[in-house]
Amino acid sequence: MKIINKYILDELKGPIILAVFVFTFIFLLDIVVAMMEHIIVKGISIFDVLRLLSFYIPPILTQTIPIGMFLGIMICFTKFSRNSESVAMISTGMSIRSILRPIMAIAIGAAIFILFLQESIIPRSFVKLKYVGTKIAYENPVFQLKEKTFIDNLDQYSIYVDKVESDGKAKNIIAFEKPEDKTKFPMVLTGEEAFWKDNSIVLKQSQFISFDENGKKNLTGTFDEKRVVLTPYFENLNLKIKDVEALSITDLVKNIRKVESEEVLKYKIEIFRKLALIFSTVPLAVIGFCLSLGHHRISKKYSFVLAMIIIFAYIIFLNIGIVMASAGKIHPFIATWTPNVLLYFLGYKLYKAKEVRGI
Template sequence: MKIIEKYILGDVKKPIIFGVSLFTFIFLIEIIVSLMENIIVKGISLIDVLRILSFYLPPILSQTIPMGVFLGVMITFSKFTRTSEVTAMSSIGMSLKDILKPIIILASVITLFIFFLQESIIPRSFRKLEEISIKIAYENPVFQLKERILIDEVEEYNLYIDNIERKTDEANNVLIFQKDDKSNYPTILLGNKAYWKDVNMVLEESKFYTFNQDGTLKIEGEFSQKKIPLSSYFQEMNIEVKDIEAMPIKKLFNSLKEKTEKEKIPFLVEINRKIAIPLSTIVLAILGVVLSVGHHRSGKGTSFGISLGIIFTYIVCLNVGMVMANKGVVSPYVGVWLPNLLLVSGTLLIYRRKSGGAR
């Protein structure tokens, strides 16, 4: 590799890291706010919150890396133009094609990395997210239990909770129907208060009522404390990743079998999205160079503004296309690939205008 190519790659590295970090942080803001609420209000440990955040990163990075590459390239080559380094490159015989070569190589490597994220890391991240959610539920079942809703998903019990004190995680006015296969009527448990220990609900100051086969009261009593196991409720939570966004491309293709044409649409949209977005990295990197070369007045602010405008337009077009494809208005191929085709067309047009020499 030529010294000048190494110089370009060395200079573009930090701006790309900055761009990826910036867009990733923007995407993470809503998640961070939600997690802060979980720390303050629901009492989830900081370690669990950081783990959750780390599992959110891979799917976000698969979207923000192309954006960061575009911004980083624009910042770098705007600086090269302002400092006349592009002019110096031209003076030693480098064409625009030569200048683009190291950027295309770098963008191609990054594209392969995004595919690796999608096919290997992201499915694992989604699985880990669900696993840690179940862990939190086991440690504090109150997150899964809602007020004034009859819960009938527990194997031996039906639960009704009137009120939950979120600060203390204590429940007030708890009604429990304990199922009995030998009787037509369940045992009724009434508790004034309840708290959680491991995966057990512990009732305090409670009464119980059992009934005969004809529905008449059989036994009435009181007890100071009774444990109600909820482990079966949480064991039934399925940790299998079902969201198609978490599936690798191979699994998405396999899922197309034995599906109707209408059922195939979301899978085809996702398959095309998982190919189109990584490949957009190469086009955006080239576009960043050809847009920046020759504009001597463009600074970081200008580069940032142009980058945001183009990226925003691309995201809007992609999302609109995906929505239309999912609704069957357009083909999944048209809906997903049209924004990329527009990027390619615009990039080729600008490249042809400037390919006479980097000025």
């Protein structure tokens, strides 16, 4: 039996890893498309973009591991059924329960790994994501450039951007110098056009206006081109996690009593959502196993269609529940755990049907 269990585990690894990879790539597509703008238009290096993408992967994995494991189990046992290997396993005296044992081991292992991601890796990933994103923004301000935007997180200047062209150049810029003496009025720089180069903003057709201590115009001047060095003050930046999704279950439970009343609901939804994802691995593994186990002459296309329906139904019901819970229509536990309860019920029914029929 140990040899067969090892064989099943070895055969499951490839399809599960492939399925998780495919679903993770699909979930990343929107982010990748958004990042392409930064690469092509705003001049961000591919290396920096890949670093940013790597920090998005852990939270996505908590969603793609359960469904990837589900599809991977189906692929593996469909092959077993097609090659009559599942029939051979039953013929050697293995019961449905004994065949299911290594699958349950993978499901429990996946649940533990998701818990590890949620408690340890994801909070750090969000900190790193903000850290690297802010560093890129300071070193290359065009990264955060948007029309009708006031940029105030630079060390020496606050900048207003009226319009951004498709080539990344800005139009109608106003820059306010930040004086060391806060009681003094800032010098104002304007420019009809601007572009960024070597951590500096270059203003074309620029004008400057300074003011005296009473706020009256003191000095004015014009430049065909004015280079303003933007010194980043990133080294001493201390970032804290504020997004609810970035917090671990432990931190959510600890902080739920400290937050304002309107934030309590968000914390409860996130706690139950994270727990629901952890415990979804077991029923999905059982359902995938039961749908794919059978005689090789039985067509499997309907099983795969049903499998995709189950996957998308679970995702849709979970998201609908979260929306309704956020609106105060349903208790957060009911909203996030109803899809799980349905999965456990379906898994139990399919398992009992297979156990009665023997295969």
